[in-house]
Amino acid sequence: MKWRALFFALCGLLHYGASVAAANDDGGDGKQRAQRVGQKLVGHPGPAATLTSIDGQRIDLASLYGKQPVYLKFWATWCVPCRQQSPGFEKLYQQYGKRIAVVAVNTGYSETEAAVRAFREQYGLHMPVVTDDGTLGGQLDLRVTPQHVVIDADGRIVHVGHLDDQALHDALERVANTPPSPGGIPLAPQSAAKAAFKVGDQVSGIKLTTLAGKDIAIGAGKPRALVFFSPWCESYLRETRPATSSACERVRLETERLAKDRSVEWVGISAPLWTSRGELAAYAKEKRTSIPLALDQDGAIFRAFGVRQIPTVVMIDAQGRVSKVTTQP
Numbered sequence: 001m002k003w004r005a006l007f008f009a010l011c012g013l014l015h016y017g018a019s020v021a022a023a024n025d026d027g028g029d030g031k032q033r034a035q036r037v038g039q040k041l042v043g044h045p046g047p048a049a050t051l052t053s054i055d056g057q058r059i060d061l062a063s064l065y066g067k068q069p070v071y072l073k074f075w076a077t078w079c080v081p082c083r084q085q086s087p088g089f090e091k092l093y094q095q096y097g098k099r100i101a102v103v104a105v106n107t108g109y110s111e112t113e114a115a116v117r118a119f120r121e122q123y124g125l126h127m128p129v130v131t132d133d134g135t136l137g138g139q140l141d142l143r144v145t146p147q148h149v150v151i152d153a154d155g156r157i158v159h160v161g162h163l164d165d166q167a168l169h170d171a172l173e174r175v176a177n178t179p180p181s182p183g184g185i186p187l188a189p190q191s192a193a194k195a196a197f198k199v200g201d202q203v204s205g206i207k208l209t210t211l212a213g214k215d216i217a218i219g220a221g222k223p224r225a226l227v228f229f230s231p232w233c234e235s236y237l238r239e240t241r242p243a244t245s246s247a248c249e250r251v252r253l254e255t256e257r258l259a260k261d262r263s264v265e266w267v268g269i270s271a272p273l274w275t276s277r278g279e280l281a282a283y284a285k286e287k288r289t290s291i292p293l294a295l296d297q298d299g300a301i302f303r304a305f306g307v308r309q310i311p312t313v314v315m316i317d318a319q320g321r322v323s324k325v326t327t328q329p
Contacts, residue, residue, distance in 0.1 A: 027278050030081065038159070041140065045157070046151040055128075066153065066180050068099065072105050073148050083123075093125075107137060108132045116129065134299055148164075153178060198325075199322050210267070218320075224316045225258075228311065231275055233311070243329045269302070271302055275295060305322075309327045
């Protein structure tokens with residue numbers, strides 16, 4: 001019996017250790033990643049953002065708070081679970097569309113307007129469809145696709161998830177049947193959008209930390225090349241975006257070749273979508289990359305340079321000015 005008790009105690013410790021490790025790691029499946037986002041966002045005010053649909057409809061989220069709930073679903077045309085959930089998403093819109101403001105938010109990451117419109121037609125989506133420029137995703141800590149965000153009639157975030165599951169359905173049913181309270185809650189501050197650096201602009205205020213712990217301030221001093229990418233581009237997009245997948249591989253190999261010339265400092269910058277530091281490190285090991293890699297933890301560097309397509313290479317001269325921007329394919 002003592003051995004039996006010891007065995008179960010050890011199992012408990014191992015389970016606890018695994019849970020702590022999972023909690024401290026940004027990896028995991030889509031549900032786990034979305035749950036971590038929810039731990040930070042649930043209970044906080046929704047974003048005070050103004051969106052414009054691909055059909056020109058203006059959606060002012062702040063004007064909806066205090067009147068009706070909001071359901072934002074982030075998705076991508078290249079995302080397999082987004083495709084799988086689309087029929088159910090339309091059903092939810094038909095069920096709740098008159099009581100909840102339902103908005104399909106395309107991530108705008110490695111997308112085209114034509115692809116977004118074709119996806120909408122293919123799956124018969126009737127809710128407003130908007131394409132994010134990265135700002136809304138940054139405010140709501142976008143980590144996965146799909147990512148569901150349910151905001152109650154007071155303007156408070158009550159659910160963040162990845163699955164079309166009972167938790168999502170319960171959250172929608174709850175907010176659809178709960179009227180706004182008299183006082184409401186204060187709005188989240190709306191961050192002013194900054195213009196992205198373009199060719200000829202002086203770069204300042206951009207800092208990153210590589211996986212090796214090196215801090216780099218992007219600016220004058222020496223020529224630099226910033227390679228914007230995602231470590232899953234070559235593998236995950238092979239089926240849904242073969243041209244993009246091939247371009248990511250081609251740019252990686254060309255970058256390794258060019259980086260041998262030490263006159264230019266090359267840095268690979270990964271978006272945070274579906275990527276943790278551990279996963280980025282595993283990618284570096286698998287591909288045997290020689291250039292330093294950094295994770296753009298909140299997507300701020302991607303937004304600073306207006307990068308929405310991968311792979312993109314931004315060249316910065318010795319005076320700290322953007323000299324060239326190349327996007328492939």
